Amino acid sequence: MSSKPVIVISRLDLERIEALLERMPPMQATQYDGLRAELDRADVVEPAQMPADVVTMNSVVTFKDEASGDEMTVSLVYPSGAGAPGTVSILAPVGSALLGLRVGQQIDWPTPDGRKRQFRVLEIEYQPESAGDLHR
Numbered sequence: 001m002s003s004k005p006v007i008v009i010s011r012l013d014l015e016r017i018e019a020l021l022e023r024m025p026p027m028q029a030t031q032y033d034g035l036r037a038e039l040d041r042a043d044v045v046e047p048a049q050m051p052a053d054v055v056t057m058n059s060v061v062t063f064k065d066e067a068s069g070d071e072m073t074v075s076l077v078y079p080s081g082a083g084a085p086g087t088v089s090i091l092a093p094v095g096s097a098l099l100g101l102r103v104g105q106q107i108d109w110p111t112p113d114g115r116k117r118q119f120r121v122l123e124i125e126y127q128p129e130s131a132g133d134l135h136r
Helices: 011-022 026-041 095-098
Strands: 007-008 043-045 060-065 071-077 087-089 106-110 116-126
Touching: 007 011, 011 026, 011 043, 026 095, 071 095, 071 116, 087 095, 095 106, 095 116
Parallel strands: 007 043, 071 087
Antiparallel strands: 060 071, 060 116, 106 116
16 A cells, blocks of 8 residues: 655635535535545644645646646636636545645545556645635
């Protein structure tokens, strides 16, 4: 079993994501056990204490799929903001994988077909906390 990197989540993001999961029908919520496990093991900090190199909600992040070499830049959003070009929902597997990672970290993420994809965070172009937008 590969060890997962330590992840950091702001208290505000954690509260919002947990509220989102709690509002779901139980059958639907079980799909997000992986996300819940990530939240459970995260270091939780106040938004003002968030290091600038950590992927948070509403961050714009560039990551690389190590297998294909593809680089993608996305904004990590809540489901209400998903669907717009360049966004990925926190409820999507890649969104769950990116949350809380630091620049340079990588994570193995299982795909629906049972394989694993490896993502590495290359750059964070925008992070609300470091930009002073603490309540986004």
